[in-house]
Structures are given as C-alpha cells and as structure tokens.
Amino acid sequence: xxxxxxxxxxxxxxxxxxxxxxxxxxxxxxxxxxxxxxxxxxxxxxxxxxxxxxxxxxxxxxxxxxxxxxxxxxxxxxxxxxxxxxxxxxxxxxxxxxxxxxxxxxxxxxxxxxxxxxxxxxxxxxxxxxxxxxxxxxxxxxxxxxxxxxxxxxxxxxxxxxxxxxxxxxxxxxxxxxxxxxxxxxxxxxxxxxxxxxxxxxxxxxxxxxxxxxxxxxxxxxxxxxxxxxxxxxxxxxxxxxxxxxxxxxxxxxxxxxxxxxxxxxxxxxxxxxxxxxxxxxxxxxxxxxxxxxxxxxxxxxxxxxxxxxxxxxxxxxxxxxxxxxxxxxxxxxxxxx
Amino acid sequence: xxxxxxxxxxxxxxxxxxxxxxxxxxxxxxxxxxxxxxxxxxxxxxxxxxxxxxxxxxxxxxxxxxxxxxxxxxxxxxxxxxxxxxxxxxxxxxxxxxxxxxxxxxxxxxxxxxxxxxxxxxxxxxxxxxxxxxxxxxxxxxxxxxxxxxxxxxxxxxxxxxxxxxxxxxxxxxxxxxxxxxxxxxxxxxxxxxxxxxxxxxxxxxxxxxxxxxxxxxxxxxxxxxxxxxxxxxxxxxxxxxxxxxxxxxxxxxxxxxxxxxxxxxxxxxxxxxxxxxxxxxxxxxxxxxxxxxxxxxxxxxxxxxxxxxxxxxxxxxxxxxxxxxxxxxxxxxxxxxxxxxxxxxxxxxxxxxxxxxxxxxxxxxxxxxxxxxxxxxxxxxxxxxxxxxxx
Numbered sequence: 001x002x003x004x005x006x007x008x009x010x011x012x013x014x015x016x017x018x019x020x021x022x023x024x025x026x027x028x029x030x031x032x033x034x035x036x037x038x039x040x041x042x043x044x045x046x047x048x049x050x051x052x053x054x055x056x057x058x059x060x061x062x063x064x065x066x067x068x069x070x071x072x073x074x075x076x077x078x079x080x081x082x083x084x085x086x087x088x089x090x091x092x093x094x095x096x097x098x099x100x101x102x103x104x105x106x107x108x109x110x111x112x113x114x115x116x117x118x119x120x121x122x123x124x125x126x127x128x129x130x131x132x133x134x135x136x137x138x139x140x141x142x143x144x145x146x147x148x149x150x151x152x153x154x155x156x157x158x159x160x161x162x163x164x165x166x167x168x169x170x171x172x173x174x175x176x177x178x179x180x181x182x183x184x185x186x187x188x189x190x191x192x193x194x195x196x197x198x199x200x201x202x203x204x205x206x207x208x209x210x211x212x213x214x215x216x217x218x219x220x221x222x223x224x225x226x227x228x229x230x231x232x233x234x235x236x237x238x239x240x241x242x243x244x245x246x247x248x249x250x251x252x253x254x255x256x257x258x259x260x261x262x263x264x265x266x267x268x269x270x271x272x273x274x275x276x277x278x279x280x281x282x283x284x285x286x287x288x289x290x291x292x293x294x295x296x297x298x299x300x301x302x303x304x305x306x307x308x309x310x311x312x313x314x315x316x317x318x319x320x321x322x323x324x325x326x327x328x329x330x331x332x333x334x335x336x337x338x
Numbered sequence: 339x340x341x342x343x344x345x346x347x348x349x350x351x352x353x354x355x356x357x358x359x360x361x362x363x364x365x366x367x368x369x370x371x372x373x374x375x376x377x378x379x380x381x382x383x384x385x386x387x388x389x390x391x392x393x394x395x396x397x398x399x400x401x402x403x404x405x406x407x408x409x410x411x412x413x414x415x416x417x418x419x420x421x422x423x424x425x426x427x428x429x430x431x432x433x434x435x436x437x438x439x440x441x442x443x444x445x446x447x448x449x450x451x452x453x454x455x456x457x458x459x460x461x462x463x464x465x466x467x468x469x470x471x472x473x474x475x476x477x478x479x480x481x482x483x484x485x486x487x488x489x490x491x492x493x494x495x496x497x498x499x500x501x502x503x504x505x506x507x508x509x510x511x512x513x514x515x516x517x518x519x520x521x522x523x524x525x526x527x528x529x530x531x532x533x534x535x536x537x538x539x540x541x542x543x544x545x546x547x548x549x550x551x552x553x554x555x556x557x558x559x560x561x562x563x564x565x566x567x568x569x570x571x572x573x574x575x576x577x578x579x580x581x582x583x584x585x586x587x588x589x590x591x592x593x594x595x596x597x598x599x600x601x602x603x604x605x606x607x608x609x610x611x612x613x614x615x616x617x618x619x620x621x622x623x624x625x626x627x628x629x630x631x632x633x634x635x636x637x638x639x640x641x642x643x644x645x646x647x648x649x650x651x652x653x654x655x656x657x658x659x660x661x662x663x664x665x666x667x668x669x670x671x672x673x674x675x676x677x678x679x680x681x682x683x684x685x686x687x688x689x690x691x692x693x694x695x696x697x698x699x700x701x702x703x704x705x706x707x708x709x710x711x712x713x714x715x716x717x718x719x720x721x722x723x724x725x726x727x728x729x730x
Contacts, residue, residue: 052644054546082540083647178696207696211648212547212638217450221690224443225436238547242638249562267549274552276639 040301042073045100049091051108051132053080056238056334057263057285058106061130063337064289065104065296074101074300085112092116102126102299104292107134109179121308126299130292131283133181137311139299142292144261144283145315146182150189152281152318153233153259158197160257161230167255168228169199174215174243175207176235183207186235208234212242219246229256237262237271237280244276264321269331272323280321282330286337288316416662416714417674423710424681431688438691445569451683452571453630453637455675457650458657459575459582460626462675465658466586467619468599468667469524473513474627475651476532479643480539481506481624482631486548486641495554503628509535510624514617536646549640560636571633578626583672595619600668649700657682660707662714681706 046069050058062078069076079095081087085108092113095103103125107113110133117136120127131143157171173190176183194200204222208215215234223229223246232247234240240260247256257278262268263285271277291314299305321330432439457474464471485502489495509531516527540546550557563570586592597605598612606612635641661678663670685706689699 052546054540054544054643056545056547059544083546083644204690204693206690206693209648209696211645212640212642213453213634213645216638217686218690220446220450221443221687224440224446225691238640238642241640245561245638267547270549270552274639 044074044300046076046102047095047100048078048104050106052083056265060285061289068293096120104128106130107132110135110181124307126307128295140295140312142314146185147189150186154190154193156259157231168230169201170203170226170229172204172232174234176210178207210239212239215239216242216246219243223250231257234260237268241271241276266331266333269326272326282319282321414717419713420677420681427684435691447683447687448572449569451679452575455575455679456578456630457654458675459579460623461654462658462663464623465663466599467595471623472528473532476536476646477624478627478631479645480535481628482641483543483548506624506628507621510621514620518613518616546644547642550635557636579672
C-alpha cells in the first residue's frame with residue numbers, strides 16, 4: 001500500500017515536473033526573431049494607390065496583402081482613383097500628407113506621379129511601386145519585366161509568322177496607353193524581335209486603351225486591309241478578347257494567332273477555351289503580390305533606413321499559358337486567394 | 339411677346355400664338371391647343387405653336403425639314419458642311435487607301451460606329467429638348483453589368499437583361515425628375531447622377547470587366563449575326579434611328595419635344611406638359627443607352643465599366659454637335675446624328691488604316707470638329723436676331 005502511495009506520489013511529481021518543463025520549453029521556443037518582426041510591423045500604416053481596383057490583378061494583390069496585414073498587425077488602406085488620373089494625383093497628395101510608413105503605388109504612366117514620388121521620399125515615406133513603374137525610381141519595384149514581356153509576345157508571333165509555312169508576315173501590336181510603363185518598355189522588347197526578324201511586318205500599331213471594344217474596332221478595320229493577317233499581340237487579356245471577337249466574326253480564328261499577357265485569372269483561361277485568345281503570358285498576380293508582401297515587410301522592418309537610400313527591383317514569374325495548360329493555378333479565382 | 343417678331347413665314351400661325359398666359363396646368367390645355375394647331379393648313383404648327391418671339395423662322399421648324407425646301411436655293415447648314423467634309427474624306431480615302439471602298443470595309447465602318455451612333459441618337463433626342471444627358475455611358479455600362487451580375491445568381495440571362503432594362507428606366511426616371519421637377523440644370527444633374535450610378539456599380543460589381551454567359555444564342559446573333567449581309571449591330575442602330583426619326587417628326591409627342599426645347603418657358607406657359615415630356619425623354623435616352631450596351635455585349639462578349647472614364651460621352655456629344663444639333667435645343671434631328679456619326683466613322687476608319695497614333699487621331703478629330711463649327715459660324719453668323727435664350 002505504502003509502495004503504491006509512493007509510486008503515485010512519484011508519478012504525480014514527475015508529471016508536474018514534466019508539465020512545468022513543457023511550459024518552460026513553450027515559452028523559450030519562440031521562433032527566432034518573430035517577436036521583433038511582429039513588433040516592427042505592428043501598427044504600421046501602408047497606403048496603396050492603384051490605377052483601378054476593378055482590375056483582376058489589383059484585386060489579387062490586395063487580397064494577398066490584406067491577409068498579410070491581418071496576420072502581422074499592420075494596416076493597409078486602398079485609395080482607389082478608379083482609373084481617373086486626377087483623382088489619383090489627389091489620392092497621392094493625400095497619402096503623402098498622412099505620412100504613412102509606406103506607400104504602394106501602381107503608376108498610370110511614367111510621368112504623372114514622378115514628382116509626387118520624389119516628394120514622398122523627401123518626406124521620409126518609403127515607396128514600393130507595383131507592376132507599373134514611374135520615371136522616378138523609389139525604394140522598390142515589384143512587377144513585370146516588361147521588356148522581356150514584349151520580347152516574349154513578339155517572339156511568339158515570330159514563331160508563327162515567319163518561315164515558309166506562315167500565312168503572311170503581317171503582325172499587329174494593340175498597345176495599351178502609350179505613356180504607360182508597360183507600353184513603353186514592351187515596345188523596346190518588340191523592336192528587338194522585329195530587328196532580329198526583318199521579314200516580320202508590323203502593319204498596325206494602335207493603342208486600344210485597355211478597352212475591348214476599341215481593340216475589336218481596330219482589329220476589324222485592320223482585317224479588312226490585311227485579310228492575310230498572321231498575328232496580333234496585345235497588353236491585357238481582358239482587352240484583347242475584343243480583338244478575338246473581331247477575328248472570330250471574320251471566321252479567321254485558325255489563321256490569326258492572338259497573344260497577350262494577363263494576371264492569370266480564370267476569365268483569361270475562359271477566353272482561351274472560348275477561342276478568343278491563343279496564348280496568354282501569365283504574370284500570376286497572386287505570386288507578384290507575395291513578392292511585394294516580402295518587400296512590404298522588409299521596408300517596414302527597416303524604419304531607420306532613409307527612404308530612397310536603397311533601390312531594389314524584383315521581377316515576377318511569367319508563364320506561357322495556352323489551351324494545353326489553361327487550368328489549375330494558371331487560372332486563379334479571387335475567392336480561392338482569400 | 340409680339341407675334342410679329344416671329345420669322346417671316348410665320349404669319350399663318352399668328353392667330354394661334356395669341357395664347358392666354360393663363361396659369362394652365364401642364365398637360366391639361368396642351369392637348370386641345372395642339373389640336374387647334376394641327377388643324378392649320380400647313381400642318382407644321384405643332385412644332386412652332388408655343389414659340390414666341392426671338393426664334394428665327396427656319397430654326398423653329400428645324401427637324402420638319404419643310405422650311406428648307408420651301409426656300410429658294412439650298413441653305414448651307416452645318417449639316418451640309420459635315421456632309422461635304424464626309425464626302426471629301428470618303429473620296430480621298432477611297433482614292434488613296436487600298437480596300438477602303440470594299441464592301442467589307444464599309445460594313446466595318448458602320449459596325450464600328452453602331453454603338454456611338456446609337457448613343458448619339460439618344461443624346462440628340464435629349465439635346466433637341468434643350469437638355470444634355472451625361473449619364474448615358476454610366477447607365478449603359480452599369481445597366482448591362484447589372485444584368486450580367488444578376489445572371490450570375492442563376493437568373494436566366496434574358497430575364498436578367500429585362501431586369502437591367504427596368505433598372506435603367508428607373509435611373510432615367512430619376513434623372514428626368516431631377517431635371518424637370520427639381521429643376522436642377524441638366525448638365526449638373528446628369529454629371530452628378532452619372533458619377534453616382536457608376537460609383538454604385540463599382541461598389542456592387544467589384545470587377546471592371548464582366549463577361550456574359552457564352553451560350554446565349556440571341557446575344558451571339560446581336561454580335562455576329564447578319565440579315566441580308568448587314569451586321570445586326572448596324573441594323574439595331576438603324577432601327578433605333580428610324581424609330582426616333584419617326585417619333586420626333588411624326589408624333590405629337592415628338593413635336594412637343596421640339597417645342598419644349600426651343601423655348602421651355604413659352605411651352606410651359608402655353609400649357610404644354612413640359613415636365614412629363616422631359617421625364618419621358620430621359621427614360622427613353624437611358625433605354626437607348628442600354629440598347630447600345632447590349633450591342634457592345636454582343637460584339638465583345640463582355641462589358642468594361644471603365645468606359646465611363648473614357649472620352650466616349652464626349653465623342654457622343656461631338657457627333658451630336660458636329661451633325662448640327664445645337665446645344666440650345668429645338669433644332670436638328672436624327673438625320674444630323676447620322677451625318678455626324680458617319681463623319682466620325684469615316685475619319686476613325688481612315689486614320690486607323692493609316693496607322694495614325696492615338697494622340698494625332700484625337701488632334702485631327704478635334705480640328706475637324708472645330709473646322710465644322712467655324713465654317714458654320716461663318717456661313718450662319720449668330721446675332722440678336724438668330725440667337726435664342728439659353729444659347730451657349
């Protein structure tokens with residue numbers, strides 16, 4: 001009986017000690033640097049000034065960033081000018097006046113915010129630019145390598161529209177907004193490919209202004225002039241569906257190759273399946289957003305680093321998507337990102 | 339106002355112009371007075387009945403087309419200037435550009451202006467009544483986006499389109515009431531309403547671009563179908579224009595629109611139901627804008643609500659003003675809209691073929707507009723005899 005009592009006592013003591021030891025271990029095994037990280041991010045203020053929050057890529061970015069913000073305790077405010085450049089300037093001015101810890105900006109063109117970005121940096125606010133750059137370089141840029149994008153798209157057309165089997169060497173570049181960073185840099189890439197493939201003939205170079213109806217009108221007119229058109233390249237899948245509609249209406253979907261780029265949302269994949277588009281160079285907006293989120297946390301963790309003192313650039317991945325791989329992660333839906 | 343101040347060929351109507359400035363209620367006296375007017379031998383009186391002094395004879399009759407033919411010789415109106423410019427451009431492009439004159443390209447020109455033209459018919463209708471409707475593009479994109487949005491709940495798409503039409507009509511009704519009853523100047527009322535409509539749409543739909551279901555037969559037909567080789571979009575535009583032309587010229591209501599536009603105060607004083615007329619106008623223009631949106635949905639399978647931020651609404655106004663419908667109301671008609679639309683169509687097509695840059699296209703378009711207005715100002719100078727209250 002006494003033995004049993006002693007055993008029970010010993011067992012209980014052991015258990016208590018073990019439990020205490022476990023508590024102590026739990027207190028001591030905080031992930032290295034995590035609390036410092038949380039401390040650094042907690043209560044920090046980030047303002048995002050997009051071009052328009054109605055675009056698929058913007059929605060993906062913000063969903064991802066909001067997830068980070070909620071998890072790590074910083075605030076993210078979106079000031080959406082909804083495609084209006086003047087409203088964008090006001091949003092930027094307002095953001096600078098509020099002195100947040102970080103401004104994220106998607107530039108409508110290379111000039112509009114150039115001075116405002118300098119002002120922001122002078123006021124000690126760090127600036128992260130996403131996907132659309134300004135003439136002013138700031139702390140960080142995360143987004144596409146647009147020159148490479150131009151090369152890839154025109155390169156794709158070069159594959160189809162050169163050589164003896166090509167229907168013709170005629171190609172079209174449906175631009176976006178001519179002063180936009182994407183447009184300017186893509187053009188550099190396009191010119192490189194055109195130089196390397198002198199037989200390619202650029203028969204039309206018109207901006208569709210990211211509008212599907214404008215893309216349709218230009219394509220319809222060009223198809224009348226060049227019934228043997230071989231390829232069309234564009235700048236945003238949601239606009240080039242208009243070009244696709246014009247090609248389908250002319251019954252030339254087997255003749256004309258339509259190449260564009262996009263954020264990788266499911267609507268783009270649908271357009272490929274519906275035969276409106278052939279190839280989308282998918283820059284996967286959710287992955288871009290994750291890269292940008294790393295930049296957000298880095299910039300917020302370095303409060304003593306002077307704004308604009310170190311400038312970095314991160315290019316996101318680009319995946320070629322056609323009807324063979326228009327599935328799964330190449331076709332995200334917003335709800336899946338949340 | 340002294341009746342004698344009316345135009346020289348107005349004498350036949352003087353007897354009915356001595357209207358009692360009685361505090362008649364809208365709509366009560368209008369009908370009977372109109373009957374008296376319609377019984378006049380030349381049948382033109384309805385349009386000019388309430389028009390008081392200060393209106394030039396030719397202008398008060400605009401739209402009926404009869405005054406011009408009654409005059410010896412051809413009056414070089416702005417409409418004719420635009421026709422002349424279009425003809426010159428057409429000949430130059432035909433001579434210099436390959437395939438410009440092909441049947442395919444002519445149809446492409448018409449197809450490409452069908453949306454602009456349809457919107458311009460609606461805008462022209464409002465401007466004739468001395469209004470302006472800056473909500474058209476907002477109503478178009480939000481109405482169509484709304485119908486796609488409710489179809490994503492599982493509602494049958496055709497039913498959803500009808501729901502969209504109802505929403506659009508309600509917006510038009512609200513705009514009309516703001517203009518006619520609350521008497522907010524239309525330019526401000528519609529500017530504000532356009533912004534609220536678009537804003538509400540943006541909050542509800544989340545995305546800028548909404549795609550219609552891909553298996554709707556009639557929608558595909560609107561986009562790609564043809565009747566006797568003519569694209570459906572062109573046929574719809576022509577139908578809207580023809581209906582509007584008939585409505586404006588042949589119906590009593592149409593004549594009342596001219597009367598209201600020419601001199602709203604006089605129209606009201608003489609007992610025309612100006613408020614219901616104005617409200618109806620905005621409902622109709624909203625429905626026309628919606629029709630244009632459906633054409634676009636058929637053509638490109640989706641609707642881009644960012645169109646609200648584009649210059650489309652100004653292009654619509656450009657077509658209306660270019661065609662010769664004065665912003666001061668009471669003049670012009672569907673023919674002017676068609677003339678303006680065709681000029682813009684030819685110009686855009688030619689410049690696209692010539693591969694002009696966007697900036698130079700806009701520059702050329704504005705220079706042509708300015709040129710047309712300048713030529714009109716030289717040919718038909720304005721002075722106190724021809725100007726009208728409310729001229730801008």
